[in-house]
Amino acid sequence: MGNINTHKTLILNSTFQPLSLATPQRALALLFSRKINVLKESNINLRSVEQSFFIPKVAALTYYVKAPYARRVALNRENIFIRDSYICQYCGVDAESIDHIVPKSKGGLHDWSNVVACCKKCNLLKADKQLSKTILNLQKNPTVPEGNFWIKTIIGNNPDPDWKEYLILT
Ligand SMILES: [Zn+2]
Structure with missing residues (x-):
């Protein structure tokens, strides 16, 4: 049995693109005003x-x-x-902090192409140096997230398995 307090409904656009998450209250309001068609029901009854229904x-x-x-x-x-899959972009272990590739102190900008997730060890190695002055290498060039990336920022890293087939992420 699902938990109504933590339950979220995945709302898709009429084109079936993921749009947002709704609380049970919001989902029911949309349902009763006939603004949504249910594609999959939860087991929360x-x-x-007069009636019985599933969220x-x-x-x-x-x-x-x-x-x-x-x-x-x-x-x-x-x-x-999220963009970097919680992985250090220098060595591939779990990331714990953020590194500015060109250090801020050397004029590096705080933008998508200059920041990466990184682990403590690499962060210490890198410190306030230019990348070329270290033994570290980037595994790929960081880019601005595009497409449906934002939905990942809404659904988080562990989306409900029942949503999977509807989350076509680019
Ligand atoms: Zn690392």
Whole structure:
């Protein structure tokens, strides 16, 4: 039995692109106003005198929303970790901090192409040096997240397995 307090409904656009997560209250409000079609139900059952129904797990809007999400992904620690899969971009172990490839003290910018997730060890090795003055190598060049990346920032790193088939991430 799912937990209603932590339950989230994945809401898709009418084009089936992932749009957002909704609380049970919000999902039910959308359902009762016929703004969504349920694609998958959760096992959380609500009963009233007249009816019994399941809170949706995945639902699609019945109308098209021009995605307000062609927005830019906020450049913050969590999103950098998500882009870099929580892996040190120098050595491949679990990342614990963020490194500015060109150090800020040497004019490096705080932007997507100059920040990577990195581990403590590499962070110490790198310190305030230019990359070329260290033994470290980047495994790939960091880029600005594109496409549906933002949905990852909404659903987090462990999306509900029942959402998987609807999360076509680019
Ligand atoms: Zn490392």
